[in-house]
Amino acid sequence: MDFFQFPSISKAIPEFYNNRADMLQFDLEHGRYAIGDLCVVERLEGVRTINAGPADANWRAVFNASVLNSGFNDCCVIMGAPKSKLQEFKTQFNVPFVVKGKNSKGENKEITIKDMRVVPEATGHSLAFQSAIQEEVLVVSIGFGTIEAGAANDQGIISSTLVSFDLGTQVVAQDVMSQILTNGAVVPVGKGRLHYFDDVVRDVHDGKKRDFPLRSSQGILKAEVVHEMVFNALDNYAETIQVTLRAYLNKYRDRKFKLILTGGGMLYLPVRRKLEELAANDNYSLIEISEESRVKSAAVGYRIIGEKLFPEENLIALDLGNHTTIGFYKEAQIKLN
Incomplete structure (x- = not known):
């Protein structure tokens, strides 16, 4: 089994796991940022961000906090959602719109979102790992609400592989x-x-x-x-998703994808062992990744998409998660005549 880890992007990310008492954590070093356990600490009326959605005031609280700390006057946003919830997310936004409020320093801000795109979560993971490894990859992300999967090659996302299973660890x-x-x-x-x-x-x-x-x-x-x-x-769940994912992966056996397993569900040993057993028995080339890479891969992929969609705009690439919300700020480059 090969191993892969993205270069560290923020010294704050490992601290999420050690400083759960902090509502927000930011590290603006090199223009990158991260937001800590707002969802967990505040409980957000029991709704975790990624399973709520833009119609929910709690979801918007985390989204607004991300935007208000960008330092931009205007920007474009690229983010992800479970494939099964894409339409719900897209219908909640009419661009342009304005986000008003205080940033983490208590300063009043007013930021115009000029454009916004919401893509399947699996596209972020797949593009991030494909870009880093430079091989065809198929990524399976086991989240709380859903399991998201999809593949990418040097031409981009292979749309026919994108799926969403309502089999997250909430089961x-x-x-x-x-x-x-x-x-x-x-x-x-x-x-x-x-x-x-x-x-x-x-x-x-x-x-x-x-x-x-x-x-x-x-x-x-x-x-x-x-x-x-x-x-x-956990054992019963691991058995169930092994059957589901084996049926899904069998469709692409001839493609010889590098297989990457990510998401919070991989923190559970019975789940990890059962899926690693699947990969070994079915002869998939499995690439192991670090915990930090699991946390931030979606945001890395959204940034890749955002830089292509909005090359001349200030950009926020944003991954709203249950325990950590991670993203990137990219300032528009000034063009000289």
Whole structure:
């Protein structure tokens, strides 16, 4: 298995995982920026950004924060969305429009979005890795809401390969939630319950003990029982998506793509092992990538698209994620006569 990592773009990115208490983190070094755990810290009424959308006020809060810190008076924006949600995203924007508010320094800003494009999330991942590796790649991104996949070669995106499966890791959270509530546990959350259980899954997977009081006020749902529930759910999920992805990948066996697996779902060992087993058994050339590369590959790809679409405009290439929102600012080059 080969290994690939993008050159580090921001010293702030690794700090997201160590400074979860910070609402926003910015690093404007070299014109690049990153936004930290606004979604996680504020809970945003239980809605995580990538699964909300532009009709949701919480989504717009993160989007506006990204734009207001650009320093531009006007710009164009390129960003991604799950393929299944593209039309929903596109109908919510009428360009040009103005974003007003305060930046992270408390300064009032008013920025005109001259044009905006929303592309399938998989195009960002695929173009980023193809550009870096200079080979045909097929990228599968396992997110919370969906699994996005697509391929690219030196001619660009291979549109026929773009797919979206409603099989994100929320399936695991739903399974664990159902089991815990069926056992009579008391859960201290109303809105955003599914995201709460997503955190339970991640905590237990990472070795933390989680137990719950029972409604009967007698005893608790013990941590070892919760542990078994979580790992059974992860094993079942890994089996399910292995079957789905094997059927998808089999369509392209003759293309000899380099296969890249990314997204938050790859942080779970049962998922990673099952998909690496698929790649090995079916003789796919799998390229391992770093955690930082998983975090930022979509934004890298959106920048590639944006530079072609808007070569003479200020550009924001933006990837709104559940735990980190990452993007790039690119200032328009002044042309001399």
